[in-house]
Structure formats: structure tokens, C-alpha cells
Amino acid sequence: xxxxxxxxxxxxxxxxxxxxxxxxxxxxxxxxxxxxxxxxxxxxxxxxxxxxxxxxxxxxxxxxxxxxxxxxxxxxxxxxxxxxxxxxxxxxxxxxxxxxxxxxxxxxxxxxxxxxxxxxxxxxxxxxxxxxxxxxxxxxxxxxxxxxxxxxxxxxxxxxxx
Numbered sequence: 001x002x003x004x005x006x007x008x009x010x011x012x013x014x015x016x017x018x019x020x021x022x023x024x025x026x027x028x029x030x031x032x033x034x035x036x037x038x039x040x041x042x043x044x045x046x047x048x049x050x051x052x053x054x055x056x057x058x059x060x061x062x063x064x065x066x067x068x069x070x071x072x073x074x075x076x077x078x079x080x081x082x083x084x085x086x087x088x089x090x091x092x093x094x095x096x097x098x099x100x101x102x103x104x105x106x107x108x109x110x111x112x113x114x115x116x117x118x119x120x121x122x123x124x125x126x127x128x129x130x131x132x133x134x135x136x137x138x139x140x141x142x143x144x145x146x147x148x149x150x151x152x153x154x155x156x157x158x159x160x161x162x
Contacts, residue, residue, distance in 0.1 A: 054074075118130075
């Protein structure tokens with residue numbers, strides 16, 4: 001149930017990113033039994049005792065399993081975030097450019113890409129749109145240039161590709 005609530009909050013937040021939200025504004029509320037554990041840090045700056053987080057995991061204190069994993073830029077903005085269920089990548093994952101614009105949104109099921117897949121150019125324009133089914137590209141994929149024009153369409157229904 002806790003994971004469902006966490007994933008619901010993540011999906012709502014990611015959907016909000018399509019509009020006005022940026023990576024620096026993504027702040028997904030965690031259940032009270034989840035704690036942050038910083039695994040890697042950047043080198044401390046002159047005025048810091050310890051460096052800012054580079055990688056953090058979020059653990060359920062009851063099960064001791066990972067529920068989320070985040071990677072950060074040195075300025076503490078989120079670079080990438082993954083959702084976990086029972087310690088395994090399950091659900092949405094989102095990455096951001098340094099300017100906080102979304103870079104990619106994809107989904108995992110049991111550590112494998114599964115479901116909608118999108119990437120954007122740094123200017124916010126959609127770059128790639130497609131679907132995965134258990135790690136295999138399926139259906140119609142569209143590729144765009146930085147102005148939003150479709151430059152290629154590829155259908156993987158006949159010949160699925162990993």
C-alpha cells in the first residue's frame with residue numbers, strides 16, 4: 001500500500017512536469033517510515049563540511065527495502081529518479097537536464113523497461129516517443145527534430161527490437 005501511494009505521488013508529480021514543473025521543483029512526499037541514505041557525495045565546497053548528495057537511496061524502515069533512488073547534480077537538483085517496489089525497479093523513472101527540463105520519462109517492471117517511453121531535447125521539445133514490452137520495443141515509435149517535426153517513424157510490431 002505504501003508503495004502504491006508513493007508511486008501515485010510520483011506519477012502525479014511527473015504528469016505535472018509536462019506543464020510548468022521542472023526538475024528542481026519535483027519533491028515527492030515520502031511515507032513516514034521511509035528514510036534517506038546518502039550513498040555518494042560530491043567533494044565539499046569551501047564553505048561546506050560535507051559535499052552535496054550525488055546519489056541517495058530511500059529505504060522502508062520496516063522492510064529495509066529500497067523504495068526510491070535519486071541521483072543529483074552538484075547544485076542539488078535532481079538528475080534522475082527511479083521508483084522501486086520490494087527493492088526492484090518498478091514504475092516510473094524520470095531524468096532531467098541541468099536546466100531542470102525533463103530529459104526522459106520511462107517505466108520499469110521488474111527491473112526491465114516496460115510501458116511508455118519518452119525523451120525530450122534540452123529545449124523541452126519531444127525527441128522520441130514509443131513503447132516497451134518487457135524490454136522490447138513494440139508498436140509505432142516516432143522521432144522528432146528540435147523543432148518538433150517528425151523525422152522518422154518506425155513500427156516495431158512486425159520486428160520487435162531490444
